[in-house]
Amino acid sequence: MPKIKTPTMSDVARLTGFSSMTVSRALRADTSTSDETRIKILDAADKLGYVLDGTAAGLSSRKTGFVAVIIPSINNANFAFTVRGLTEGLRNSGLQVLLGYTDYKMDEEERLVKTLLTRRPEALVITGGVHTERCRQYLYSSGVPIVEMWDSPPSPIDHVVGFSNARAGRIMARHLYDQGYRKIGFIGGDTDSDIRGADRRRGFVETISDFGLGTDRLWQSDQPVLTMAGGAKAMHELLDQYPDTDAVMCASDLSAFGAMMTCQKRGLTIPDDIAIAGFGAYDISANALPEITTIDVGARGIGTQVAEVIKSSLADKTHSKDPANIDIPTRLIVRKSTAG
Amino acid sequence: MPKIKTPTMSDVARLTGFSSMTVSRALRADTSTSDETRIKILDAADKLGYVLDGTAAGLSSRKTGFVAVIIPSINNANFAFTVRGLTEGLRNSGLQVLLGYTDYKMDEEERLVKTLLTRRPEALVITGGVHTERCRQYLYSSGVPIVEMWDSPPSPIDHVVGFSNARAGRIMARHLYDQGYRKIGFIGGDTDSDIRGADRRRGFVETISDFGLGTDRLWQSDQPVLTMAGGAKAMHELLDQYPDTDAVMCASDLSAFGAMMTCQKRGLTIPDDIAIAGFGAYDISANALPEITTIDVGARGIGTQVAEVIKSSLADKTHSKDPANIDIPTRLIVRKSTAG
DNA sequence: TTGAAAGCGCTACCAC
DNA sequence: GTGGTAGCGCTTTCAA
Numbered sequence A, B: 001m002p003k004i005k006t007p008t009m010s011d012v013a014r015l016t017g018f019s020s021m022t023v024s025r026a027l028r029a030d031t032s033t034s035d036e037t038r039i040k041i042l043d044a045a046d047k048l049g050y051v052l053d054g055t056a057a058g059l060s061s062r063k064t065g066f067v068a069v070i071i072p073s074i075n076n077a078n079f080a081f082t083v084r085g086l087t088e089g090l091r092n093s094g095l096q097v098l099l100g101y102t103d104y105k106m107d108e109e110e111r112l113v114k115t116l117l118t119r120r121p122e123a124l125v126i127t128g129g130v131h132t133e134r135c136r137q138y139l140y141s142s143g144v145p146i147v148e149m150w151d152s153p154p155s156p157i158d159h160v161v162g163f164s165n166a167r168a169g170r171i172m173a174r175h176l177y178d179q180g181y182r183k184i185g186f187i188g189g190d191t192d193s194d195i196r197g198a199d200r201r202r203g204f205v206e207t208i209s210d211f212g213l214g215t216d217r218l219w220q221s222d223q224p225v226l227t228m229a230g231g232a233k234a235m236h237e238l239l240d241q242y243p244d245t246d247a248v249m250c251a252s253d254l255s256a257f258g259a260m261m262t263c264q265k266r267g268l269t270i271p272d273d274i275a276i277a278g279f280g281a282y283d284i285s286a287n288a289l290p291e292i293t294t295i296d297v298g299a300r301g302i303g304t305q306v307a308e309v310i311k312s313s314l315a316d317k318t319h320s321k322d323p324a325n326i327d328i329p330t331r332l333i334v335r336k337s338t339a340g
Numbered sequence C: 001t002t003g004a005a006a007g008c009g010c011t012a013c014c015a016c
Numbered sequence D: 001g002t003g004g005t006a007g008c009g010c011t012t013t014c015a016a
Helices: A009-016 A020-027 A035-048 A054-061 A077-093 A106-117 A133-140 A165-178 A195-210 A228-241 A253-265 A283-287 A299-315 B009-016 B020-027 B035-048 B054-061 B077-093 B106-117 B133-140 B165-178 B195-210 B228-241 B253-265 B283-287 B299-315
Strands: A066-071 A096-101 A123-127 A146-149 A159-162 A184-187 A247-250 A275-277 A294-296 A325-327 A331-333 B066-071 B096-101 B123-127 B146-149 B159-162 B184-187 B247-250 B275-277 B294-296 B325-327 B331-333
Touching (some): A009 A020, A009 A035, A020 A035, A066 A077, A077 A096, A096 A106, A096 B096, A165 A184, A165 A294, A228 A253, A228 B283, A253 A275, A253 A283, A253 B283, A283 B253, B009 B020, B009 B035, B106 B123, B106 B133, B123 B299, B146 B299, B159 B299, B165 B195, B165 B247, B165 B331, B184 B228
Parallel strands (some): A066 A096, A066 A123, A123 A146, B123 B146, B247 B275
Antiparallel strands (some): A294 A331
């Protein structure tokens, strides 16, 4: 592969006899060139294999076309769907997602925010409402619209597209109670890293406590328990300690599935011996046997809505509008794993 | 949020009394400033809330620090792990992944390549070895190292970190045959979009044909069947047509799980009545009941190796070395779903 | 509709 | 170790 210098606009200009300014205009949908001129220029550009240098264009126009998006994990189907919704919602506006993930670590989040701001995104989307002080500082002084998503922060930085994770926990606790379960546990939700999982647990525990039930069947670890294997292991330990547990909510459908497998291995019938509920409406919840009761927040729709918020915020030159604060409904999906 | 102009290097220079050139040097690990100077400058930068403009830096230095990565789907744990391995492998070299996904569509891939090249990445990673002619053209003339991964292209563009998908199919076919199964089917692998799945099917079919077995139990659709629901539906149809099928490989563990659920719903015992095998070593394969026989290619390791290839290619100023062509081993993991 | 000049914010290069 | 100059490739602005 001979390393030839990449052609620039001047090269296209030289080849066509126009100024590079005209080439610039012709290459955008930006009107103001004659059709004839544009055709000549596009032809020449094609012939030269010219590709616009977005780096230079961004520097000059102060519009990079990037939207920075920070999620906890790229290996989480919920966030993956949100990114899809976001990408698709942004597609026609010439904005491109620049993705980063934190592995559920707040200091990694801070590092990432700083790195991504270096790219001069036109907006920044971040998961959750809890950040380091320094991170909040970066976000505040970035000068671009910020969207916090997947949570309902007490003091939002700017826009919010999220829901109360505590409410999700409450809804599920009530459902299990209504189904007649009384020895109810929860698996997952570490306070330090999986903040939203911890919120779900908090809401869950509050509610079963309100119902006068015991709140000691709570399994947690210093790591987020969001995997199948983690749920399976946790369920073993929970059952070892409290063999008479009759219902468990897990912080995620994945851990719920793992927990369910553990129950089946131990000869427990679901939901007769024990009920299992999850969160997130992952594929597995609809396809497992039995199907798993879960809560759907519409991961993809969150992304779509974030895209709308960004587009309207970027269009609003006067900054006259208040920040958006969109509350996503948390929909309980009752399935066989909790409904006998 | 008052919209204040973002501070630049000149602002930091002015505040400290140094030239912006010295500020530039101090901000990089790039030595050649006194410690005292650097401390003053970093302090001032911090005070001003200065964040480097990577756009301008990239334009000037001709190093954007981007590595463009194109995967079929962000909702696929295999590719997600590869991206993780890649990101981590690149972390300390100051390179950042710029991710795009194609939804398994070749024309979308072409569009994406063009868009991403606009960002002037220092290297480009793409999934698979089949691309549109125009796409190959873009890649060839991009002037940056290209890595094709997850496949073993007959005529590589540049570097390759992959494996033969056909071989994976052959390995599984042989395994099923060795276990004594004789009425063997395959689910998934559309030729047009899931090219690698189709390669697995091809290798699989070749092998069962070599063994003298019938090759009519092949279920396919015009969509990639890589989901649990897709596998479940396909299995129903396959069993309706060929109720005596005794073994099935699916293009993915996810569809294998769906297929297995269908079998269980229909009262079939696995692996006694029917064996199920998948591909990809997804979490579900290790956690389902029974556990699912699969093939592991080490998705994360692929990313790690790609990172190494990129780093060494970028370090090799003379372009003296031949393109890398790394063959990833395909490891059969025998589990209960095929081993009675 | 087109062009010339200026400059986006940074770094390469060469001086000192 | 530090600074001046030039310029990366494009778009903005103003003029014709």
